[in-house]
Amino acid sequence: MRWNELKREPCSVARTVSVIGDRWTLLILRDCFLRVRRFEEFQARLGVTRHVLADRLRKLVRAGVLHKVVYQTRPRRFEYRLTDKGLDLHPVLLAVVHWGDVHMSGRRGRPMLHEHLACGHMFDPVMTCSACSQPVDVRAVRLHPGPGAVRRR
Amino acid sequence: MRWNELKREPCSVARTVSVIGDRWTLLILRDCFLRVRRFEEFQARLGVTRHVLADRLRKLVRAGVLHKVVYQTRPRRFEYRLTDKGLDLHPVLLAVVHWGDVHMSGRRGRPMLHEHLACGHMFDPVMTCSACSQPVDVRAVRLHPGPGAVRRR
DNA sequence: TCTAAAGGTTCCCTTTTAGAACTGAGTGGA
């Protein structure tokens, strides 16, 4: 299966993967949330080749996750900023960071701490249920076909 | 930068990406959470080439996300199951699914609904703060270097 | 003996990526 076929799959994981399911894309987004915005800065921080970086930024813009903003005319230059759609990826990044903190930190401990400005404490992200506000355990979830489901084979 | 260098970066996103930051891996994990366990079943559902599937399963086992369980001797055959470390990826998948539901569903609506057995309602996942239990807004998070941080350049 | 199933491996060819050099618009200084 090729990349382009992925986004047509009747599955939200597949469709999301068609946008962010790539080694570099998630790292670019991490930097976006760290307020990195310019080509050279992404390139220097990530160590990705310029070719691939240009390609990924283009794809993220086309996907509506980033948008280009002119920050200078003469010469005309752009920076890349998260759109609202891009900002909505924050929970994904939080979940990814948390898993890495717990399972990949080594003995030196986690590289970063998150402070919740609303309450002033360092925190870990917790997935909860929008209906009852309790943490969601894997075993307590049952799946049902939704309106966008298709029966197959 | 090569794959193998990623897992040594002092960043939980990079380290997590070194395990799951690949087009197929996230789809394999999706199927794991849907209780798919056998090679042939992954292959049929995903449409990934057998070569790549074998490689990804091997890597996930080495990473401690899946483990092989003998379900039949003569001939000896294995199935792949999520370890506790793998089950801990559930919030990542929930976040990914939710983003896809919101931003990639098209007019037919989401392909799947999640029921929270603890409360009996259909739900969306909500990222909350472990300290105050309130939903976490992007703008309300400040980052600080943790014990595993390194100063650089 | 022949066929079938499960879980891979091997092969060949195409696509993607790494790494480095180059381009092009424009600035600021000598």
Place this chain on the structure above:
DNA sequence: TCCACTCAGTTCTAAAAGGGAACCTTTAGA
């Protein structure tokens, strides 16, 4: 005027990864 420098890319080549299909191995059953 000429030169060096900045930023945001593009171009080039070789190496690595991926797609697609066929093949292999163990065992069961007809």
